[in-house]
Amino acid sequence: MRQVAPPRWTSAQLDSDRLTAIEVFRRERMQEPLEQYLEAFDGYRAAVEDLLETTVDLQRLSEVAIDVLTDPALLEAVRYLGGPPISADDLKVLSGVRSLAAGRLRADPETAVRVVETVLLGLDRRRFPWVAEDRTPTEAEREAAALASAALLASSRVSTNRKNEGKAAQELAVAEELELRGFTEVHPAGSISALALAPAPGEYCGEIVFGSRKADLVIGLLDHRKMPLECKVSNSATNSIKRLNNDAAVKAIEWIAQFGTAGVVPAAVLSGVFNLRHLEYAQDRGLTIFWAHSLHHLSDWIAETRSDGS
Secondary structure (H helix, E strand, O other), rough: OOOOOOOOOOHHHHHHHHHHHHHHHHOOOOOOOOHHHHHHHHHHHHHHHHHHHHHHOOOOOOHHHHHHHHHHHHHEEEEEEEEOOOOHHHHHHHEEEOOHHHHHHHHHHHHHHHHHHHHHHOOOOOHHHHHHHOOOOOOOHHHHHHHHHHHHHHHHHHHHHHHHHHHHHHHHHHHHHHHHHHEEEEOOOOOOOHHHHHHOOOOOEEEEEEOOEEOOOOEEEOOOOOOEEEEEEEEOOHHHHHHHHHHHHHHHHHHHHHHOOOEEEEEEEEOOOOOHHHHHHHHOOOOOEEEEEHOOOHHHHHOOOOOOHH
């Protein structure tokens, strides 16, 4: 059976596409609505002000620990009292608690106290100077603390959303492109440990463990090969090392080792900022590269994989 080789791009082609991707990235970042940040800011400002009021400007935080930590909005605000803020996972480790779930905290009040005391150890003394000085804050200090904390929370939320939405948007765009070509989404039970368990020709599935590594999508090519595909968004050339070389390219090597080039075509759909050298490195290791700004190249090539050669 004739198998169509996946595209391998020249350095000039890779460079042209990466420059286009950078331009798209710049345009999207410049046009991102400020309303998303402002909406988050207003919500977080209200939460921080509620936290300050509930705890009497943090002076009674330990006394009302249960009430504060079992309120999701206040719990998030508490994590941002530190300088720098503390992630939920880090807070559990640092305070020695197994869970921050409301039920567990209510069942063990001492745990809640231990959590807030851990936060207070790293309290940002620039934002909350009155706590260490054991005094009542001035109105200006209280207002400044609320504004600064809300800005931290809102910036973090928008940044997280941006990363998640970028990857999710890529996956959705690939799925839509496939369905326009007549592909059908399937839902394999469990992981895909053998090619026979993968989507059949003309089918695809979402995130799943393929072989030994997780793939964002797995596509059943029309000649019975399988395409484990990664969706990667990078906001800098340095970040592209992690996204592309240390993740997608490594997975490509492992998938080829497990299933062979006659069985799989590892691929990645990219958007954002990538270094030419990193793109060449990944391609040389068996990763087929496509771009989010020209997904027709992906679907056009898939159409060429018909086993009847038509």
